[in-house]
Amino acid sequence: MGKTIAEKIFAAHLRDTPTAENVILDIDVVMCHEITTPIAITDLEARGMDRVFDTSKIKAVIDHVTPSKDSKTAIQGKILRDWARRHKIHDFFDIGANGVCHALFPEKGFVRPGYTVIMGDSHTCTHGAFGAFAAGVGTTDLEVGILKGVCSFRTPETMKLTITGTLQDGVSAKDVILFIIKELTVNGATDKIMEFVGPVVESMSMEARMTLCNMAIEAGATCGICLPDRVTAKYLWPFIKDQYESIDRAVEDFVTWHSDPDATYTQELTIDVSTLVPQVTFGYKPDEVKSVAEMEGTPVDQVYIGSCTNGRIEDLRSAARILKGKKIAANVRGILSPATPKVYSQALEEGIIAIFMEAGFCVTNPTCGACLGMSNGVLAEGEICASTTNRNFNGRMGKGGIVHLMSPLTAAATAVKGHITDPRKLL
Amino acid sequence: MKEFGGKALFLDRNDINTDEIIPAKYLTENTKMALQPFILEDLKLGGFDPRRDIEGKGVIITRANFGCGSSREHAVWVFEVNDINVVIAESFARIFRQNMYNCGMLAIELPKQDIETLFTLGDTVEISVDLASAKLTAKGNKTVVFSFKMNEFDKKLVEAGGWLVYADKNY
Known part of the structure; x- marks a missing residue:
């Protein structure tokens, strides 16, 4: 067998x-x-x-x-x-x-x-x-x-x-x-x-x-x-x-x-993905997923790009496609944490870090910190974070905070608009 | 072998994750005992107050997929240091279940209808577990005995007092 x-x-x-x-x-x-x-x-x-x-x-x-x-x-x-x-x-x-x-x-x-x-x-x-x-x-x-x-x-x-x-x-x-x-x-x-x-x-x-x-x-x-x-x-x-x-x-x-x-x-x-559209979580479980279109317009306080899910060079490149020449919304705090020193220096070399910084992102050192609410971007009670991480559990990024999981493209588009946004509109 | 049982704490929800059992901000503690006050601090469950509801409880009875999410064994230790050594659920997440047995504690799976029955026995339910016969007795507004299935290897771990002792002896 x-x-x-x-x-x-x-x-x-x-x-x-x-x-x-x-x-x-x-x-x-x-x-x-x-x-x-x-x-x-x-x-x-x-x-x-x-x-x-x-x-x-x-x-x-x-x-x-x-x-x-x-x-x-x-x-x-x-x-x-x-x-x-x-x-x-x-x-x-x-x-x-x-x-x-x-x-x-x-x-x-x-x-x-x-x-x-x-x-x-x-x-x-x-x-x-x-x-x-x-x-x-x-x-x-x-x-x-x-x-x-x-x-x-x-x-x-x-x-x-x-x-x-x-x-x-x-x-x-x-x-x-x-x-x-x-x-x-x-x-x-x-x-x-x-x-x-x-x-x-x-x-x-x-x-x-x-x-x-x-x-x-x-x-x-x-x-x-x-x-x-x-x-x-x-x-x-x-x-x-x-x-x-x-x-x-x-x-x-x-x-x-x-x-x-x-x-x-x-x-x-x-699973045929030809008709798949950008996805985002709602609620407090990672299986609570909707299309971005259904969640479009949900305001966010923070956008986090990084983690073991989406902090690699390709992720940064895809977010930079959207961010290039744009500013993030005034109501949003943008945080980028390249996942490794190699990703960080590669992103520097490719001009990606400059794109993020010019858009208004804070760039931190590589760390898991914010993803699990330990450091470098912990949410306050009632705050909403658009995040490229992997868990939207209650309290995950800070007690009383709410997390919407999404791709780096969607996170970048959301940062620019200040609310959950379909990245295909900005490509 | 140690005794397993005690008064039951009912957590009526599916998918309770380990971030809810012990939030990540407490993972900086370097002793198990230091976790004790923070048990179930972020549990999203209407009417539940950890400080009021945990006192004197030795067993947790809950629904499906208990202990999902992070691999943190702190979720097992925080029960251990609060004198809870049995969790009874319809199902468990793999890592949490293994962590329980690795620490010589019990993660007992019962069919959905048996869990339903346990939830009908009233607010005060006393659980006692007999490992040898794989039976658990619940004394509430009536007394009900349930048989459970236990993986033979998990049983060996409990008998040995945990995976480290077992592994050191055998490998």
């Missing part, structure tokens, strides 16, 4: 099968940040188990609140920093080199097709864009990952989402995933892997695929996953050029991970 890509990855990493329903997998990359890791570190210390299973397989970054905003966040950074130094973890990223984990680690070439990845962060599903199995976990799973290099999962069930048609100009991967979450609901994919296939996914860049996979968790999925191909190989080429004699050889190797034609899926859906 054929296997899905996730089943192939599971089979290649199988350490143990404690029951018929559960597996223990060997983990290739254990990612750590300063919010969920310090308690794992202090617990390991308290147990006399301050060890790491393999320093080369652990990647760490200070990204959620950086630079630190108070004594508590300074201590969190210090615990992670001291631990990384103590264990000689080479791939540790601090001020000056740090960025949003799910944008930074792919950029460094840490995720490859067929890998298993865990992190104490629910948006770890982003890395499935590379044809890896990548799952968000809690601190105890992270702690065991650090110590033993293993993690437990239930045997995988996969949902196949075939995306067909042609995206209209002004409609992006963010609109596609918001629409899919609306269709599936917030627990429509719980305990499942969402495999994204079809011509639209094949023609997407790695950045767009990461946006797609990033929000798989918002439908409850364990992981989003794309089939690794030439696009993947080209993105990873600087990191794999010593391993393969050509991109063709890399692609040949990657294809072995692809799901077999006779693989079994628990559910199969085909």
Whole structure:
């Protein structure tokens, strides 16, 4: 019987099968940040188990609140920093080199097709864009990952989402995933892997695929996953050029991970995106999604462009298309947080930062801060934010604040008009 | 093994997320105990007052997809430090459910009709869980016994006292 890509990855990493329903997998990359890791570190210390299973397989970054905003966040950074130094973890990223984990680690070439990845962060599903199995976990799973290099999962069930048609100009991967979450609901994919296939996914860049996979968790999925191909190989080429004699050889190797034609899926859906229009959330759940047209005119106080969902160079380029030569509305505070130093310097080079600044945006350093209401753009009670992030939960960006999730194009158009606006009007 | 049960706190809503259970601004705390006062602070549920309603409760009874969103294990710890060690729901988000078992706590799934029944037992309901027989007893305006299904591996984690102890012994 054929296997899905996730089943192939599971089979290649199988350490143990404690029951018929559960597996223990060997983990290739254990990612750590300063919010969920310090308690794992202090617990390991308290147990006399301050060890790491393999320093080369652990990647760490200070990204959620950086630079630190108070004594508590300074201590969190210090615990992670001291631990990384103590264990000689080479791939540790601090001020000056740090960025949003799910944008930074792919950029460094840490995720490859067929890998298993865990992190104490629910948006770890982003890395499935590379044809890896990548799952968000809690601190105890992270702690065991650090110590033993293993993690437990239930045997995988996969949902196949075939995306067909042609995206209209002004409609992006963010609109596609918001629409899919609306269709599936917030627990429509719980305990499942969402495999994204079809011509639209094949023609997407790695950045767009990461946006797609990033929000798989918002439908409850364990992981989003794309089939690794030439696009993947080209993105990873600087990191794999010593391993393969050509991109063709890399692609040949990657294809072995692809799901077999006779693989079994628990559910199969085909979504034609040719008529898809820009999407936006309302309410407090990411499956509460409407077309931008239905929400048009809703006033906003703040526009935030950034995050592991939409803080990459393509996202900044698309927002800049709208912002070029325009000013944002007087009632709006615009905040741009390029997701990594590389995105930031690339945007500087391309003149994108200048476009944002001339439009009236504040440009912050790379950080997760505002997305989860921790720093760099927290909302006041009753304020409304148009945001390119991934969660509109009650209180998410600040107690009593309201968040509307949207694409960078829609966010830019909204900033210019001061209320939710269809970006196709300004293109 | 430790005892599981206590007085029930009813949270009558689907899709309660971990940001509602413990807002991100408290994730800067470096001890579990420091989270204690902030339990369910941002829960959007009419008439619910965490300071008034949580006192003396040991079990949460709720609806579908409990614990969705962020992977923060703080959502489990904030229950633990408030002496809540069982959550009974129609369904759970994967990471929250795993975090509960990883900490040696119970995330019990019951069919929708059983959850409905629990919600009809009145304001004061006492829950006791017997892991060996996979049965839970609810004493309210009447006494009802429910059977539940438990994943064998999750049961091993609870018996071992959590995933770290289990993993250290086995891998």
